[in-house]
Amino acid sequence: MTHPTPALARSRAELTSLLADARRDGARVAYVPTMGALHEGHASLVREARAQVGDAGRVVVSIFVNPLQFAPGEDLDRYPRTLDADLEICAAEGVDVVFAPDADEVYPGGVRAGETDETVTVDPGPLAAELEGVSRPTHFRGVLTVVAKLFGLVRPDVAVFGQKDYQQLVLVRQMAENLCTGVEVVGAETVREPDGLALSSRNRYLDPEQRRRAAMLSQTLRAAQEAARYGLDVAVEAARAELRQAHGVDLDYLEFRRPDLSPLPAEITEETEARVLIAARLGTTRLIDNLPLVLGVPRHLARAAASAATEGDS
């Protein structure tokens, strides 16, 4: 099976011209922003984008390694760049337009790791200092600033982000709403290896032993997810039991939050949707993952509630 090669835009002007007929026809545009080094996870985002706009719509993928979201000393320089392979994946997935701008096109004022000479940026608010933000305090300002820029350049109707970077998804959704971008932000499910490891462009940094051990992240989340029906304490203990068996893994955080990443209530008195999130280092490689779960009411509280109801009946 052969696929038409997607059109490649290197500048805003080229992108605008490639999408001119879509704008004129009122065709919907779905957008998948990436940093390249595409894998099956990105391919699934593209399929979700196509499902959002149908065959009459346009699917745009951007490939841009954003210096502003890396801190100095992080892996900006060694982050994998694989444009030819990326274009093949985009062709196979029926992408209409690949937007692969130079840094000058996105930051005409200049940009380096974690820093821009441009003056106006997007302030992501307090959530950006939590979870990932504890070890990467400038990361989400960089992410939201570049996503705002890319939304401005691409002007999509809908944008698809992976749930693997869950905090990013929540913050991008807040930004899209708070700045009235008119972009609907869709979260797509995480694609996993057979042993549960979430696909990530950074997985290729792992040596074979680290790769084997990396399955521990999703195993820990899965254990928490399964134990969650017995209440938060049981879920936490189940996750900790997994973590005690892990070797060569340096845990950064394991946290249970509401789906919007606000704190859970102090006491769970009814079935509560939640998210469990993990970050850990294997050698110099930092991996993150997360899963949804439903927290049940702990047995002693359920029992107390039931006996209170019985007393009320008598």
Next chain:
Amino acid sequence: MTHPTPALARSRAELTSLLADARRDGARVAYVPTMGALHEGHASLVREARAQVGDAGRVVVSIFVNPLQFAPGEDLDRYPRTLDADLEICAAEGVDVVFAPDADEVYPGGVRAGETDETVTVDPGPLAAELEGVSRPTHFRGVLTVVAKLFGLVRPDVAVFGQKDYQQLVLVRQMAENLCTGVEVVGAETVREPDGLALSSRNRYLDPEQRRRAAMLSQTLRAAQEAARYGLDVAVEAARAELRQAHGVDLDYLEFRRPDLSPLPAEITEETEARVLIAARLGTTRLIDNLPLVLGVPRHLARAAASAATEGDS
């Protein structure tokens, strides 16, 4: 002469529907954001907007008193609201669409003076702490956040701002560029009363005596502008001489800057475009104004340069 009444949109959905044919036809949209209480200064912005897009284009005026750009204790509550008169002015100027949203439409997450419950805002960068920012430290975050929102709602090709609020114009232009909004920001010349007072919705706060004294702002700027050819020191002295004659006027600042509001070079060695900006209080009313000027080379430097050139010739 009668004018067709502009269409009035109260929500994003109404606005989108009123502009649907313009989008389909590829008609250009010019946008004038205002806080209402319209006067001849706004009318001139509307005429500039029409000139930008021609008869085939659409001119949109928004009327929205943005709570976020007021600090608690500033004049949010007493800021004049004159919707019926505003609509008449818009009709007379041939505005196509007036967008007058409620606060809920622009800030679904909630907003009060100087504060929003929404989490993502626009960070205006260091210039926002200077000039107006000294006495109004949160003002420009509020301005740029609402302008980003309004640009997202209106999606104009070009937006017209008055030069009277010069620092706002510079910051909005930076925002439009840095966030890749694709909106061209045009600055329109300040409209003045016969005695030179710049038109402002806040002028109606002035009592007759304050109104008379208020002419001093533009007289001070004009003196600086005329003296500028003799160098910066002379321009400063000319402005100070005007200020010494002023009564009942509490000067906040008088500053000379480059046109982009960065500092002037320490020594002016060639003709240099600049801006002189003033802010002052008359009673409880705070007024601002500014003018462009061209700084000449001071005589002693010009003389030194000339004699150096002569020596070089010999």
